Structures are given as structure tokens and as C-alpha cells.
Amino acid sequence: MAICKELEFKKGTNIQSIGHTCRTIYFVKKGVVRIFYYKDAIDITESFEFENAFVARAESLFTGKPSQKAIGAIEDTTMIAIDSNKLFRLFDSHSDLERLFRKIIEASYVSTVNRIESLQFNTAEERYKTLLKASPNVLKRIPLKFIASYLGITQVSLSRIRASK
Amino acid sequence: MAICKELEFKKGTNIQSIGHTCRTIYFVKKGVVRIFYYKDAIDITESFEFENAFVARAESLFTGKPSQKAIGAIEDTTMIAIDSNKLFRLFDSHSDLERLFRKIIEASYVSTVNRIESLQFNTAEERYKTLLKASPNVLKRIPLKFIASYLGITQVSLSRIRASK
DNA sequence: GTGATTATTTATCATATGATAAATTTTTTC
């Protein structure tokens, strides 16, 4: 039984929706996706992932609880969907695979900790400039309204920051 | 050769200092510690850990680079220091241990993602109240100046929030 | 226990960001 399968999604469609337990880990083959959720009916982008990155709604995947997050395609996107149950079962016989997985989680953990730092004490403008510098492709491929909530500000505020040269 | 050893630290002393590569994972047996760093010469608390929690400066531990973070004892603290190199070597022969470690990292990852959400779109007051509710022991055992930077605000601002009812 | 140090609060003023509404630009659809 195959562990992975390739799936295609049109721009603007949802790959996974809110309310179901996450049992899939995705790998972005082509395109861009985002994880998002709603706070007080406002759409908030938690993260973006481009080509060659893994995407999963970690909390649901690791706890088995229904996810409050959705995954959406920002461009036409080709994903490789990995059945997490099958993958995790493989770990019993292939500890090298489990190690690889562990390393990936470790790296994700480090990058979220760094993001906390940035949200903790950088101004919105600093965060925008850092993003611009670190990931210019984000600016090119992601609508500003998604970038704004990712940075923890409103779209209007982001517009103002961009205008202030 | 022992993998773990028990160490004691007086309140206010540093357990690990900035600039060295982290090769130790700690387990808090008694007391409270914090991970902190400096931004523009300002002391910022990244996280607290109480009894029965693991503490490590993840970025340095996982990348091998010198850490920009320090670990300090907030109370008199007894730590169990685990030699990470020895532990990681054990994973080669004990994949069950590696699995345990993976699960711990997964849980840490989930909690940092939740913290990002809170910093992304909650007001300082909401963050304070959430902390108060979720971890009343934090308020009892951690000086407010550390809590303030943990929440991403100044101490003065935290004082004001506390005073507003 | 007294003086010195450190932590916390209070006050004042400045500013970044939010909220709302409207104008403009860009993209999509047919």
C-alpha cells in the first residue's frame, strides 16, 4: 500500500480544512501553501511553505485532536501527501527514518523559537524588513494581506510601513 | 561513564552562559530556571521551566553553534545534567529512547507554535491573563520583570496592566 | 534589624499600531 500520493490543488482552494484530525504530512513539490486559522472570524496566516518543504498541522498530527487550522494553496500547487499513520508505523522497523523525522522536527522547533523572539521584541517594521531580507520570494509570491497577519499586524499597518520607504 | 549527574545552583546564578555550544540537556529536579538572552543590552526571558521539565538551548544543541542564550536559576535549583553527546550516541542502539526524545521535541514544538499564536494576535493584557490562568505558579514564583519580557512587554507596561483592575 | 540594593508601581509624554472608511489599483471572469 502506497505511503505517498501526489495531489494537485488550484490556487485559492483548501488542501485541508478546519475540524478534522490531521493524518497527513505534505511535501510541497510545486507552488506555495499556507497554514491559517480564524481568530474572531479574522483570517490569520500562521506560516507559508514553498517548494521542497514539509507542511503539517503539527498540533493535531501529534496529539490526535481535531485541527483548528487549515491548509490553503496560494498558487496552483502540487503536493505529495504522506499518510502519517503508515509513516509512523514504518519507524518501528526503520529507526533511520525516525531519526530523519526527528531531525526535521528539531529544525522546525528551532525556527519557531526564533520566530517567537522576533515577535517578542521586534517592531512590526523590523519584522517586515527582516522578512524582506531573509525571504524576498515571500514578497514576490504571497499577497500582502497574508504577510500582514503572518507578521502579527493588520494589512493597513503593513501598507503604511511599506509606504514609509 | 555516567550520562547524567546532579548539580545544584544557588538562586540568581547562571547554569550555562552565553557563547558556548550547548552539549547538555537539563532536567529540573527542584526549583525554577529561565532561558534568557540580551537584545540591545536588555535582558529578555525566553522561557521558564519548573520542576519535572527538560531545559535545553535548542538551537545550539541541534546545530552545534555557540548559544546566544543563557540559563539562570530563579530559585535555588537542583538540576540533572544529561550529556547530550552520550545520549545521542545511545540512540543508535536504543531506538525506543530516540522515540521518547522525538515525542518530547514534538510536544515542545507544539507549545512554541501556540506561543507564536498568542504573540501574533493577542494584546499584552490577554497574554498576561492567559498566563495567569494557565500557570498561576508562574506569578507566584517568577519576578515580574522576567514575566514582562517573556510576554513581550516592558515591566512598566505589565505593572500598568496589573493595576488596571 | 538597619542600610543598601533590587523590584515594583505610578506618572507623564511620545509614538506605533489598530479601527474604520474610502479611494485606488490590480486581478479575475465572462
Add this chain to the structure above:
DNA sequence: GAAAAAATTTATCATATGATAAATAATCAC
């Protein structure tokens, strides 16, 4: 390619938080 829809910017006003300084309270050292 024109009309409609969506994204982005601009403007105005309100407010939460920062910066600084000073007052008070709590803790520590001897």
C-alpha cells in the same frame, strides 16, 4: 476588453504600549 471582484493604499482618529523619571515597596547583606 469591460465589468466585477479583490487587493492595496491612503486618510483620520483612538488607544495600547514604550520611554523616561521618580516614588514606593520588598529583599538582601552584614
